[in-house]
Amino acid sequence: MPASIEDVARLANVSISTVSRVINRRALVNEETCKRVEAAIRELSYRPNAFARGLMLRKSGIVGLVLPDLHGEFYSEIIRGANVQAREMGHNLLISSAMPGDDAESWLSAIGQHALVDGLAMMVSDTMVAGVGPTLAQLNVPIVVLDDEIEGVEHDAVIIDQQQGAQAMMDHLLKDCGAKRVFFVGGLETNIDTQARYKVYKDSLKNAGLKFHKEDVYHLDFTYESAYRLALDTVKSWAGPQHFVFAANDEMAAGIIAGANAKSVEVPKELAVVGFDDTRVAQMIQPPLTTVHVPMSKMGATAIELLCRRIAEPERAPQKVSLEAELVVRSSCGCGGKKD
Amino acid sequence: MPASIEDVARLANVSISTVSRVINRRALVNEETCKRVEAAIRELSYRPNAFARGLMLRKSGIVGLVLPDLHGEFYSEIIRGANVQAREMGHNLLISSAMPGDDAESWLSAIGQHALVDGLAMMVSDTMVAGVGPTLAQLNVPIVVLDDEIEGVEHDAVIIDQQQGAQAMMDHLLKDCGAKRVFFVGGLETNIDTQARYKVYKDSLKNAGLKFHKEDVYHLDFTYESAYRLALDTVKSWAGPQHFVFAANDEMAAGIIAGANAKSVEVPKELAVVGFDDTRVAQMIQPPLTTVHVPMSKMGATAIELLCRRIAEPERAPQKVSLEAELVVRSSCGCGGKKD
DNA sequence: ACTCAGCCTGAAACCGCTTCCCAAACGATA
DNA sequence: TATCGTTTGGGAAGCGGTTTCAGGCTGAGT
Numbered sequence A, B: 001m002p003a004s005i006e007d008v009a010r011l012a013n014v015s016i017s018t019v020s021r022v023i024n025r026r027a028l029v030n031e032e033t034c035k036r037v038e039a040a041i042r043e044l045s046y047r048p049n050a051f052a053r054g055l056m057l058r059k060s061g062i063v064g065l066v067l068p069d070l071h072g073e074f075y076s077e078i079i080r081g082a083n084v085q086a087r088e089m090g091h092n093l094l095i096s097s098a099m100p101g102d103d104a105e106s107w108l109s110a111i112g113q114h115a116l117v118d119g120l121a122m123m124v125s126d127t128m129v130a131g132v133g134p135t136l137a138q139l140n141v142p143i144v145v146l147d148d149e150i151e152g153v154e155h156d157a158v159i160i161d162q163q164q165g166a167q168a169m170m171d172h173l174l175k176d177c178g179a180k181r182v183f184f185v186g187g188l189e190t191n192i193d194t195q196a197r198y199k200v201y202k203d204s205l206k207n208a209g210l211k212f213h214k215e216d217v218y219h220l221d222f223t224y225e226s227a228y229r230l231a232l233d234t235v236k237s238w239a240g241p242q243h244f245v246f247a248a249n250d251e252m253a254a255g256i257i258a259g260a261n262a263k264s265v266e267v268p269k270e271l272a273v274v275g276f277d278d279t280r281v282a283q284m285i286q287p288p289l290t291t292v293h294v295p296m297s298k299m300g301a302t303a304i305e306l307l308c309r310r311i312a313e314p315e316r317a318p319q320k321v322s323l324e325a326e327l328v329v330r331s332s333c334g335c336g337g338k339k340d
Numbered sequence C: 001a002c003t004c005a006g007c008c009t010g011a012a013a014c015c016g017c018t019t020c021c022c023a024a025a026c027g028a029t030a
Numbered sequence D: 001t002a003t004c005g006t007t008t009g010g011g012a013a014g015c016g017g018t019t020t021c022a023g024g025c026t027g028a029g030t
Helices: A005-012 A016-024 A031-044 A050-055 A072-086 A103-113 A132-138 A162-176 A192-207 A224-238 A252-261 A296-312 B003-010 B016-024 B031-045 B049-057 B072-088 B104-113 B133-141 B162-176 B192-207 B225-239 B249-261 B296-310
Strands: A060-069 A090-096 A121-122 A143-148 A155-163 A182-188 A215-220 A241-249 A272-274 A291-293 A318-324 A326-327 B061-068 B092-097 B119-122 B143-146 B156-161 B181-186 B217-220 B245-247 B272-274 B292-294 B319-324 B327-328
Touching: A005 B092, A005 B156, A050 B049, A060 A072, A060 A296, A072 A090, A072 A224, A072 B072, A072 B092, A090 B072, A090 B245, A103 A132, A103 B181, A121 A296, A132 B245, A155 A162, A155 A296, A162 A182, A162 A291, A162 A326, A182 A252, A192 B016, A224 A241, A224 B072, A241 A252, A252 A272, A272 B061, A272 B104, A291 B049, A318 B061, A318 B225, B003 B016, B003 B031, B016 B217, B061 B072, B061 B296, B072 B092, B072 B296, B092 B225, B104 B133, B119 B296, B143 B296, B156 B162, B156 B296, B162 B181, B162 B245, B162 B292, B181 B192, B192 B272, B225 B245, B225 B249, B225 B327, B245 B249, B249 B272, B296 B319
Parallel strands: A060 A090, A060 A121, A121 A143, A143 A155, A155 A318, A182 A215, A182 A241, A241 A272, B061 B092, B061 B119, B119 B143, B143 B156, B156 B319, B181 B217, B181 B245, B245 B272
Antiparallel strands: A090 B092, A291 A326, B292 B327
């Protein structure tokens, strides 16, 4: 069993109070005593018991990050940003995700049971957002919600302004690239991201004086494969001067480009293709993808930052931070990089 | 402040011992009393204080996962596997990674300070593996090491048999595909993965009676871009009947294929390209990549499984689990999928 | 010499929970 | 009725820290 504060005290020939004072530097301690205690600590390679400490301090130095899923580059980027920020602020990161089949209750209990997080940063799936409020409130710790809001609990939030990102993309296509016709390839119709991007697409078309064709809109499932298959069928009919495909994520854009290659439709010359998200693949295909950078890593970092701030200062008013999604112009839109 | 066990006891009109017994179901409690206590718990929405509990039980239900970095699909896959397994075994996952500039000491202290993990699963970078042993031993918790071994501490380990994966690939190229010449594009010469794969490449060539040309070997930095640039220069000279490129990871393989496309060298007809790792891009390029699947997610899961087992049973003999890397035949090797 | 700050140090309470040890209550048996 | 075993519930001792409070020692002021 590891050494306790009492062992240190005995070895240094002082009381445990003094040892505690040396460790926490909260009160005056004679310099020589201090040295003796520190020597004893080293000698026994003593480290304070985190439970006992937490019991008094009511703080663990751990913040939780709860995600709906761990698949995909998104979540790993969030985790990465969160981890960096957490360490910067002297906290550790507890990670959990919902499992298929979890309901809100059992999902949260996984973290809640071990009620030793000082705060929780969480992203909820569309299907769960409704039920979690009350349970969350019981947890009685600061909450930061990622890219959403939750009813029934006070919480900080960090959201990504996708609207504006999609708008920037459409503006770029219509104004800078001189698009004459734009096809839209979205994810599932029920997906809120798809919906947001679709709305911007439709409105922008109207504002630019272009006709909106219902048959120019497709709904797939966000995967490369689905887009590839679709492209094999239809890419020939899409091709044309100043014709564009706006895919709702990079994977689908990549699939479309691959399909176009297979059908000898040249991208971006005969058909330009743009994506969304700016995931790693965007740089790894030919031509490199014009897309919208969604700052997931920054979102993770910001969430943790808000959280730690709030832990330190519980009475602060709830805050909502909005992060910008930024247009990234590469070659797949064919405009050669002009941006304004 | 949240309700304590004493509040529950008072409300249920019993002693705290009884409440504790109800919670832990460790001793006989009259059924009616039990009901009363449970009602009180619900009423106060009481949850045991994790610190106090941990203090007695000397268990937090948290296991740590420490990685050298969080960039890239590898690590996110490890985390995913670990998370699933941890929840399965009723534990939570604390994640940390080394930061650029960390030395072994400060790196570990980030986790060590909050000495409340029940065990640690860790992957160490080449540069750190030397120094961590002693520090680790002081932590005095079960350790599982991923894909490596550490001197000076007793630990379980889970490793991936890359040797055998690379061998399977070379066998496939030489025997099934009838390769006449194979180029090797590795990562940095100092990287141990590259070294292992290179060795297999060289030996296999010899065993197959093919000449080994020093100038057929390239060392890049594992990135798409470096491989793309190289390919633009040299892909023409690589092309030839039954000529192959064995890239040490999928990203570089993707870069080479893109470069070949740009130079109108047809893959796999004029030049076949294979990769390693089986990351997501492998399925997202044309032609889909023949590669070696490295089971990162499974490695994470296995590590946590070993860890939890050992936490439950500290006296078990240290164990070393080896995971197989599996050949995945897609189209980029041009053999049409025959496997034996 | 006596008093009184001012600096250090130690004793002890407390955080919330588990668990050991006992006592009370109860029914069964002699 | 006395004795005994079996449930059932309570009291209290820790677990290893932090913090409050009181007091000892020192040196300066009178």
